[in-house]
Amino acid sequence: MSQIVAISLLVSAVFMNVSVFALDASAPPSSSPRPMADAVPQTPVAELADKQALPEQKAAQTTYLPNRSFRITLEMPVVGVYHFREKNEEEGRENKNTLFEAGIGDSRDSGYHIPRFKLGLGGQVAPRLVVGANVNLVFAPVKTDLRDEGNAGGYNASFGVMPFVEGILSSNNRIVPFVRGSLGFRMDMSKSEYNMAFSDPFTVTYKRKSPHLVWGAAAGVHVFVIPRCSIDFLIQGSMHIGTNRSEMENMPQSADGTNYLDEEKTKSIRIIGDALAGISVWI
Numbered sequence: 001m002s003q004i005v006a007i008s009l010l011v012s013a014v015f016m017n018v019s020v021f022a023l024d025a026s027a028p029p030s031s032s033p034r035p036m037a038d039a040v041p042q043t044p045v046a047e048l049a050d051k052q053a054l055p056e057q058k059a060a061q062t063t064y065l066p067n068r069s070f071r072i073t074l075e076m077p078v079v080g081v082y083h084f085r086e087k088n089e090e091e092g093r094e095n096k097n098t099l100f101e102a103g104i105g106d107s108r109d110s111g112y113h114i115p116r117f118k119l120g121l122g123g124q125v126a127p128r129l130v131v132g133a134n135v136n137l138v139f140a141p142v143k144t145d146l147r148d149e150g151n152a153g154g155y156n157a158s159f160g161v162m163p164f165v166e167g168i169l170s171s172n173n174r175i176v177p178f179v180r181g182s183l184g185f186r187m188d189m190s191k192s193e194y195n196m197a198f199s200d201p202f203t204v205t206y207k208r209k210s211p212h213l214v215w216g217a218a219a220g221v222h223v224f225v226i227p228r229c230s231i232d233f234l235i236q237g238s239m240h241i242g243t244n245r246s247e248m249e250n251m252p253q254s255a256d257g258t259n260y261l262d263e264e265k266t267k268s269i270r271i272i273g274d275a276l277a278g279i280s281v282w283i
Helices: 002-026 045-051 055-061
Strands: 070-088 093-102 118-126 129-145 150-168 175-196 202-226 229-249 263-282
Touching: 070 129, 070 229, 118 150, 118 263, 129 175, 150 202, 175 229, 202 263
Parallel strands: none
Antiparallel strands: 070 093, 070 118, 070 263, 118 129, 129 150, 150 175, 175 202, 202 229, 229 263
């Protein structure tokens, strides 16, 4: 009896092993693990947000006006109104006139159209404060044909230094409005030699010097075309107070024996309104 039970258990065990093998053979093969190199990379949240940002949002993130920068500016007058008064207190004589000018240049002092540019150097001492100075230096030779009376030659020159303080009203976009105040000095000089071709030829030398104290105020905008480079537009008003000293050398007597005035000194007031354009580089 025990032999029959043992044989039955052995047959059951063999049947179970055969069934398990058959199930394993019929099952689909399992897929192998995906290598890490084939895994899909996960996009960082910051990178995804940057890709989805609108173009105007990206432009707003661009820094056009850097902090603590050094500025180089070139400005020139385009349109201007000029009013002057000269008074000779000894003779009680006063001259005054108002001129309007358009174009790149300045003929206010000499009657000749002289290119007049201002070079400005300044630095940001605070995020919205620029301190610097504008310098202008002009030298122009002049030659005039007086037809049958002779000819005249000489020069017109001007030199000025205008320290300024500029307040930047907004610095968050391409258009940066500003206001500016300045106080400085300007010297205008001219010299002419008149070679008179009369029966008795002679040469007369005329010299003029005009030192002036200058103060003014301006308002305008810096328009940034690219980062660190702006096109500037401004309107400014200034007042010049000083003296004009004129000298004549070798001036002959008049026909009745009267001596012409060799030297004249007048007090001068100039009020100037200008519209200017320029370009600035912010380093």
